[in-house]
Amino acid sequence: MKLKVCGMKYQDNIEQVAALQPDYLGFIFYEKSARHFEADNMPELPKSIKKTGVFVNADINLVIKKINKHNLQAIQLHGKESPEYCKQLRQENIEIVKVFSIKDEFDFSVLTPFEDIVDYFLFDTKGKLPGGNGYAFDWTILNNYPSTTPFFLSGGIGLNQIDDINKFKKSVASKYCYALDVNSKFEIEPGIKNISDLKIFKNNLISTIMNYNVNEKGYYGEFGGAFIPEMLYPNIEELRQKYLNVMAEPEFIDEFNQLLKDYVGRPSPLYFAKRLSAKYKTKIYLKREDLNHTGAHKINNTIGQILMAKRLGKTRIIAETGAGQHGVASATVCALMGLECIVYMGEIDIARQAPNVARMKMLGAKVVPALSGSRTLKDATNEAIRDWINNPVNTHYIIGSAIGPHPYPDMVTRFQSVISEEIIWQLKEKEGRENPDYIVACIGGGSNAAGTYYHYLHEKDVNLIAVEAAGLGVDSGESAATSVLGNEGIIHGCKTLLMQTKDGQITEPYSISAGLDYPGVGPMHAHLCKTGRAEFMAITDEDAMKAGLELCKFEGIIPAIESSHALAIFEQKTFKPSDIVVVSLSGRGDKDLENYIDYFKI
Numbered sequence: 001m002k003l004k005v006c007g008m009k010y011q012d013n014i015e016q017v018a019a020l021q022p023d024y025l026g027f028i029f030y031e032k033s034a035r036h037f038e039a040d041n042m043p044e045l046p047k048s049i050k051k052t053g054v055f056v057n058a059d060i061n062l063v064i065k066k067i068n069k070h071n072l073q074a075i076q077l078h079g080k081e082s083p084e085y086c087k088q089l090r091q092e093n094i095e096i097v098k099v100f101s102i103k104d105e106f107d108f109s110v111l112t113p114f115e116d117i118v119d120y121f122l123f124d125t126k127g128k129l130p131g132g133n134g135y136a137f138d139w140t141i142l143n144n145y146p147s148t149t150p151f152f153l154s155g156g157i158g159l160n161q162i163d164d165i166n167k168f169k170k171s172v173a174s175k176y177c178y179a180l181d182v183n184s185k186f187e188i189e190p191g192i193k194n195i196s197d198l199k200i201f202k203n204n205l206i207s208t209i210m211n212y213n214v215n216e217k218g219y220y221g222e223f224g225g226a227f228i229p230e231m232l233y234p235n236i237e238e239l240r241q242k243y244l245n246v247m248a249e250p251e252f253i254d255e256f257n258q259l260l261k262d263y264v265g266r267p268s269p270l271y272f273a274k275r276l277s278a279k280y281k282t283k284i285y286l287k288r289e290d291l292n293h294t295g296a297h298k299i300n301n302t303i304g305q306i307l308m309a310k311r312l313g314k315t316r317i318i319a320e321t322g323a324g325q326h327g328v329a330s331a332t333v334c335a336l337m338g339l340e341c342i343v344y345m346g347e348i349d350i351a352r353q354a355p356n357v358a359r360m361k362m363l364g365a366k367v368v369p370a371l372s373g374s375r376t377l378k379d380a381t382n383e384a385i386r387d388w389i390n391n392p393v394n395t396h397y398i399i400g401s402a403i404g405p406h407p408y409p410d411m412v413t414r415f416q417s418v419i420s421e422e423i424i425w426q427l428k429e430k431e432g433r434e435n436p437d438y439i440v441a442c443i444g445g446g447s448n449a450a451g452t453y454y455h456y457l458h459e460k461d462v463n464l465i466a467v468e469a470a471g472l473g474v475d476s477g478e479s480a481a482t483s484v485l486g487n488e489g490i491i492h493g494c495k496t497l498l499m500q501t502k503d504g505q506i507t508e509p510y511s512i513s514a515g516l517d518y519p520g521v522g523p524m525h526a527h528l529c530k531t532g533r534a535e536f537m538a539i540t541d542e543d544a545m546k547a548g549l550e551l552c553k554f555e556g557i558i559p560a561i562e563s564s565h566a567l568a569i570f571e572q573k574t575f576k577p578s579d580i581v582v583v584s585l586s587g588r589g590d591k592d593l594e595n596y597i598d599y600f601k602i
C-alpha cells in the first residue's frame with residue numbers, strides 16, 4: 001500500500017517529510033483550511049513523490065493554474081465537482097483522485113458516473129470541514145465496495161490504527177485499497193507533521209507487509225549490519241548519522257541531479273528492443289545504463305558518494321577495484337571534483353586489466369598494488385580498509401556495490417535508485433502503466449539490481465529476477481552462483497550470503513565476467529532471495545556470451561558481459577506475449593572486446 005501525507009504547509013517540514021519518501025504529498029489549496037498552502041513556491045522534491053493539489057469546488061482555471069505553477073502530478077477533489085469537471089481536467093495529464101465522505105453508511109452508486117473518468121477514489125470521514133477531521137469511519141462498510149477502481153483510505157488514520165490497518169489488510173475491502181492517506185493524526189499543530197511518528201508509522205506499515213528496505217539498525221531481515229574493526233567505528237558512525245540528512249538537503253539533490261543530467265547523460269533511455277521482443281515473443285525493454293558516461297551504472301553511485309564526501313569535509317578518496325570498472329568510475333569523479341584518489345587493486349588484477357589501469361592513471365588516480373594473499377579483489381579491499389583506519393579524518397572510502405557495512409548498502413542503493421525512478425515515468429509514457437511484469441538484472445555485489453528494483457520492491461505485481469554467474473556450471477567448482485552455493489557469513493563488514501568452505505574460508509569465485517566474479521551478494525539481495533521476493537537464476541559463461549552476441553546482431557548494441565548474463569534468461573524462461581520485461585543493461589561491451597574476440601575467435 002502506498003502512503004500519502006496530506007496537508008503540507010511549511011518548507012522545512014515538507015523537506016523532512018519528503019526525506020521519509022512517502023508516495024504522495026498533499027498540498028491543500030482551500031482558503032478555509034487551517035492547512036491552506038499559501039507559499040509561493042514548493043521545495044524541490046524527489047521525482048518519486050507525487051505532488052498532489054487538494055481542491056474544494058475550485059474554479060477550474062485556478063486548478064489548472066496551480067497544476068502548472070507547482071508542477072503537480074495529481075489532484076484531489078473534495079467538493080461537489082461533477083464528472084464533467086473531472087473530465088475536463090483529464091486533459092491536464094495528471095492523476096485525478098475524487099473524494100467521497102462516508103458516515104455510517106454509503107450509497108456506492110454515486111461512484112458510477114466517475115468510474116472511467118478518475119484514477120482513484122478517496123474515502124474520508126464525513127465531518128464539518130473537508131480534510132483533517134481526525135476521526136476514522138467504519139471501514140467494514142467498504143466490504144461492499146462494488147468497483148474495481150483503486151481507492152485511498154483516509155480519515156483519522158494515526159499510530160493507534162496500525163492494528164486496525166493490519167486487520168483491514170486481511171479483509172475483502174482491502175483488495176482495491178491503493179494507498180493510505182494521513183494528515184491530522186500526525187500533526188504537532190495544523191500543517192506541521194510529527195516526523196518521528198510518521199517514521200514509526202511508515203516502518204510499521206511496511207514491516208506488516210514485508211520490509212525489503214533496510215531497517216533502523218541496518219538490517220534487511222537477518223542480513224546486513226556493520227561488522228567492522230573497532231578502529232573504523234568513528235568513520236562508519238559519522239556516515240551512518242549523516243547520510244540520510246545529507247541526501248535530503250535540497251542543494252545536495254540539486255547538485256546530484258544536475259551532474260546526473262549534464263555529466264552522466266541521464267535520463268538513460270528505456271529502449272523497446274523490437275527484434276529481440278519478436279524473437280522471444282514478449283515485450284522486452286532495455287534500460288540503457290550502458291550509455292552513461294564511463295559506460296556503466298557505476299558512475300551513478302560514485303557521483304553520489306563524491307558529493308557525500310565533500311559534504312562530510314573529506315579531501316582524500318580511496319577505493320578498491322577488481323576489474324577496474326569501479327576504480328575508473330571513482331577516478332573519474334575525483335578528477336571532476338579535484339580530489340586526491342587512491343585505488344587499491346590486486347597485483348594480479350593490475351596485470352590482467354591494463355587498459356583500466358591506464359585509464360585510472362590518465363584520470364590522475366594513484367593505483368596501489370595489493371601484494372598479499374591471492375593478490376585480487378579481496379586483498380585490495382583489505383588494503384583499502386587498512387588505509388581508512390590509518391586516515392580516519394580526511395578520507396572517504398567509496399565502495400562500489402551494494403555491499404559493505406551499514407550504511408553503505410543502503411546509500412549505494414539509494415544513489416542507484418535513480419534507475420527505477422526513471423523507469424516508472426518512462427514506462428508510463430510508453431505503455432501507459434508504471435509497473436512492468438518483470439525486472440531483470442545481473443548481480444555481482446548487486447548495485448545495478450538494487451537500483452533497478454528499488455521503487456518496485458513493494459509492488460507485488462512486479463516480479464524481480466536476479467541473474468548470477470554460473471561460470472562453467474553451478475556444480476563445476478568454477479562459479480559465482482551465491483544464492484545456490486552460498487550460506488550465511490560475514491564478508492566486507494556485513495552479514496550476507498557468501499560462498500565459503502565449511503570452516504568459513506571464502507571460496508574463490510569464478511565468472512568470465514569480471515564484474516560478477518564476487519563470492520557474495522549484497523545483504524538486500526540475500527533477503528530478497530531468502531524471502532522469495534526475487535527469483536534467482538544462474539547463467540553460464542557460454543549462455544551469457546551467446547546472449548551478448550545475439551544482442552549485437554539483433555539490436556546493434558554490444559553489451560558488457562555482465563549484462564549479457566541478464567539477457568540470457570530469455571532462452572531459459574518463457575514469458576507471455578503481453579508481459580513487459582525490463583532488463584537492466586548495466587554496461588557496454590567495449591571493455592570486454594578482448595574477451596569476446598578470444599571466445600568467438602573473431
Ligand SMILES: *Cc1c(COP(=O)(O)O)cnc(C)c1O
Pocket residue numbers: 296297298325326400401402442443444445446447448449515516560562563586587588
Ligand atoms: C560492476 C558491474 C556489474 C556488477 O556490479 P553490481 O554492483 O552487481 O551492479 C554489472 N555490470 C557492469 C557493466 C559492471 O561494470
